[in-house]
Amino acid sequence: MSKIAVLGGGCFWCVEPVFNQLKGVTQVLPGYAGGKTENPSYEEVxxxxxxxxxxxxxxxxxxxxxxxxxxxxxxxxxxxxTVDRQGNDIGPQYASAVFCQDEEQREAVQNIIPEVERALGVPVVTQIRGADRFWPAEPEHQNYYELNPTQGYCQFVIRPKVAAFRDRFKALIKK
Incomplete structure (x- = not known):
């Protein structure tokens, strides 16, 4: 039986390719959550x-x-x-957030944040939020990195993140 996690880690183009490579992950969809606008567009967000x-x-x-x-x-x-920022990407749409789908996820996030703070030596500002309506992003944002590998943002921002992830989490990557 599958479960869902909804994670805001800045630009969804950057985190989607990482989670797509993990064992046990069957689908990763970029999208939007936490706001008041129904069915928002990328431009609106x-x-x-x-x-x-x-x-x-x-x-x-x-x-x-x-x-x-x-x-x-x-x-x-x-x-x-960093509040509402990932590198040069600045704005509330780039907030760090976990939209917990149940109490078990909320407890897991609350337990891991102090560990992350100890490892980094600075406070974590990740928002712990409840389950919220997920709005899928437009089709052109899905699998963006895989479909646009020569685009500048993909080469200079996403590729290094994916490479660092692959080095650190070899045991979790799909064969």
Missing amino acids: CGKATGHIEVVQVRFDPSQISFDDLLMVFFTVHDPT
Whole structure:
């Protein structure tokens, strides 16, 4: 039986390719959550008035990968210490957030944040939020990195993140 995790780690183009490579992950969809606008567009979210955060909805098999493992990857592939910012990407849509689908996920996030803070030596600003409506991003944002490998943002921002992830989490990568 699959479960869902909804994670906001900055630009969804950056986190989608990482989660797609994990054992036990059966689907990763970029999208939006946490705002007030129904069925928002990318342009509306980038306009910063919808309240939405760019997220990925990760469908996973907990018998193959745990939610805790997903969280360890999540806290490694983005900066959970900056408010509404990931590198040069600035705005409320780039907030670090976990939309907990149940109390078990909320407890897992609450337990891991102090570990991440100790490891980084600075406070974590990741929002712990409840389950919220997920709005899939437009088709052109799905599998963006895989479909646009020569695009500048993909080469200079996403590729290094994916490479660092692959080095650190070899045991969790699909064969």
